[in-house]
Amino acid sequence: MRIGSRSFGVPPTPPNSAEDDLSVLRLIRSRRVGPATFHRLLAEHGSASEALRALPQIAAAAGISDYQPCPEGVAEAELAAGRRARAQLIRCDSPLYPPALKEIDGAPPVLWLRGDPAWMTRDPVAVIGARNASSLGLRMARGMAAGLGEAGHCVVAGLARGIDTAAHNAALPTGTVAVLAGGVDVIYPAENAVLAAQIAEKGALISEQPPGTEPAARHFPPRNRIVSGLSRAVVVIEAAHRSGTLITAKNALDQGREVMAVPGHPMDARAAGCNMLIRDGALLVRGAGDVAEALAAGRDRPARPEAATPSLPPAPPQPAARLPDSGGPVHLEARILSRLGPSPTEENDLIRDLGVPAATASAAILSLELQGRLNRLAGGRLALS
Numbered sequence: 477m478r479i480g481s482r483s484f485g486v487p488p489t490p491p492n493s494a495e496d497d498l499s500v501l502r503l504i505r506s507r508r509v510g511p512a513t514f515h516r517l518l519a520e521h522g523s524a525s526e527a528l529r530a531l532p533q534i535a536a537a538a539g540i541s542d543y544q545p546c547p548e549g550v551a552e553a554e555l556a557a558g559r560r561a562r563a564q565l566i567r568c569d570s571p572l573y574p575p576a577l578k579e580i581d582g583a584p585p586v587l588w589l590r591g592d593p594a595w596m597t598r599d600p601v602a603v604i605g606a607r608n609a610s611s612l613g614l615r616m617a618r619g620m621a622a623g624l625g626e627a628g629h630c631v632v633a634g635l636a637r638g639i640d641t642a643a644h645n646a647a648l649p650t651g652t653v654a655v656l657a658g659g660v661d662v663i664y665p666a667e668n669a670v671l672a673a674q675i676a677e678k679g680a681l682i683s684e685q686p687p688g689t690e691p692a693a694r695h696f697p698p699r700n701r702i703v704s705g706l707s708r709a710v711v712v713i714e715a716a717h718r719s720g721t722l723i724t725a726k727n728a729l730d731q732g733r734e735v736m737a738v739p740g741h742p743m744d745a746r747a748a749g750c751n752m753l754i755r756d757g758a759l760l761v762r763g764a765g766d767v768a769e770a771l772a773a774g775r776d777r778p779a780r781p782e783a784a785t786p787s788l789p790p791a792p793p794q795p796a797a798r799l800p801d802s803g804g805p806v807h808l809e810a811r812i813l814s815r816l817g818p819s820p821t822e823e824n825d826l827i828r829d830l831g832v833p834a835a836t837a838s839a840a841i842l843s844l845e846l847q848g849r850l851n852r853l854a855g856g857r858l859a860l861s
Contacts, residue, residue, distance in 0.1 A: 499524040500567050501551040504585045505686070506531060507543070511582040512852040513845060516838075538843035557687040561661035563588045576600075580705040580731045581854040584684035588660040591680035595651050598630040601767065602703050602728075603647075604721050605639030605713035606746050613714040613746065616738055616763075617642035620711060623764025625650025629771075630679070632707050634699060634724075635668055639713050644671060648678050653706065656683040657699040658691030700724040701731075701854065709734035711767055712758075715749030722749050725758075730855055734774060736761045808832065808840045809849075813860070816850060820857035 503524040504514050509531075517527035528545045535543030558565055566572050566587045574596040577583055603621050605613060621631045621643040631647035633640035635654040644652050654675050658664055660683040663672045675681055684702065685695060700723050704710050710728040712735070715721035728735050736759040740747020754760050761767050808830070815826055827837040841858065844850045851859050 497555060497565055497567065498548060498551050499528060500586060501554055501565075502546040502548065503527055503531075505546040505550060505554070507546075508846050508848060510852065511585055511684075512854075513842070514585045515583070516842065534842065535846050537839075538846045540846060543846070554686045557659075557661075558588055561588075561590065561659070561687045563590045563660050563687055564593070565589075566593060574706055576708070577702065577705045580701065581856060582701070582852075583705070584702060587682050587684055588687055589680055589682045590660050590676040591678075593680060595630050595653050595680045596682070596706055598651060599628055599771075600630045600632045600653060600707045601771070602632040602707040602710040602724070603639070603643040603713065604633055604703065604710065604715075604724055606715055606719065606721065607636055607638040607640075608746070609638035609642070609714050610744070610746060613639060613740075614642045617713050618646040620713065620738075620764050620767070621646035621652070622650075624767060625652075627764060627768040629708075629768070632703055634703055635663070635672065635675075635681075637665055637668075641668060641671065644675060648674055652679040654679070654681050655699055655702045655706070656681060656691070657685070657695040659683055659685050659687040659689035661687050662690055664691045696720055697723055701727045704728035704733055705731055707733060709736055709767065709771060711761060712737040712750050712753060714738070714740060714746045715753075716745055717748040717752065719749055722753075725749075725753060727854070734759065734770065736767055736770065738762070808836070809844055812837070812840055812844060813849065816858055816860045818860055820853050820855075820859045823852075823856045823858050826858060 503509060503517065504511070506528070509517070517530070518524060521527040521530055531545045532543050555565070566589055568578060568583060568585050572593040573587070577596070601624050603617060603624070605617060609617070617639045624631055625647045631643050631652045633643045633652070633654060635641070635644065635656060644654060652675055654672065656662070656664070660681050663669045672681060682702070684698065700720060704724050704727040707728070710725055710733055712721055712725055725735050735753060737750040737753040739754055739760055740750055742751060759770055761770070811830060812826065815821065815829060823841070827834050830837050841850070845852055849861055851861050853859060
């Protein structure tokens with residue numbers, strides 16, 4: 477099961493690749509600046525240092541008078557913590573940053589890494605599934621990961637209990653990448669500390685969080701988007717009907733990745749998610765051979781025109797006198813909020829509906845985001861906070 481993906485706000489490479497780590501860290505760690513806002517600010521201002529200078533003025537225009545970007549000392553402390561953890565900072569403008577991850581909406585501006593960054597680009601495939609996996613599920617995970625490794629794929633997972641742990645262990649001889657929800661030096665669950673040390677030696681541990689960060693519930697969904705974003709395909713082995721594993725599968729579809737699933741017995745709740753994915757079009761796989769065969773066929777098969785999201789034709793130019801009056805920034809912000817709800821709305825559709833210049837609408841949207849009144853979601857979508 478695969479759909480096309482389209483990136484709306486992530487420039488291929490920040491314009492100033494010589495910019496220092498401190499400015500980049502200060503920008504992404506500033507209050508109310510997430511990955512999507514980071515890339516938008518970088519595109520609008522040309523560099524992290526210029527975006528930092530502009531942030532207080534942007535916040536003031538949004539009605540926040542006391543806004544201050546992340547202090548230098550905080551970013552310096554993060555760099556020092558990274559050195560103590562023997563971790564490497566990889567910015568999104570670095571040649572070491574994985575190209576596949578750079579393509580996704582809201583790509584992590586920075587990654588902390590322990591190990592060899594080359595593993596992130598060695599034909600990675602994610603193998604994920606239930607934490608409370610059955611013995612058959614664990615056996616399948618071990619066989620799947622070992623077989624994929626022998627076929628030349630690096631196995632990616634989230635170092636969770638169950639399927640993830642089994643996949644990492646089986647892929648140690650051939651290389652594996654673990655994406656952590658907390659800091660790259662904070663291992664969760666704690667019983668995987670030895671496994672994590674082995675992965676750091678024979679593969680890579682990565683995280684977008686500052687070193688020393690204890691994992692919290694809010695960190696796991698962003699972690700999942702990195703697991704799928706790194707990978708050519710996501711293989712699901714046992715997943716409940718409502719689970720974090722299915723969130724990763726949904727991320728993979730949004731990112732244009734292939735989703736594959738191992739079927740299970742209809743009476744087993746741990747197989748409900750996999751069976752649902754297969755029902756909805758995911759590729760049924762029985763082992764590593766099926767996965768490798770499907771990936772090889774996909775590489776050789778030319779892209780179908782309908783698989784890609786079509787580009788929208790440019791709107792015809794209109795004379796300035798005919799553009800609707802936005803009624804000023806406050807009125808425009810009220811119009812934006814009136815068109816949003818808890819369910820995501822396409823940003824491009826919203827801007828067209830407002831009938832004002834895209835730059836004017838984007839400035840108002842950024843103002844509302846800094847005020848914490850709306851959230852920018854992956855895929856160029858917006859929702860009320």
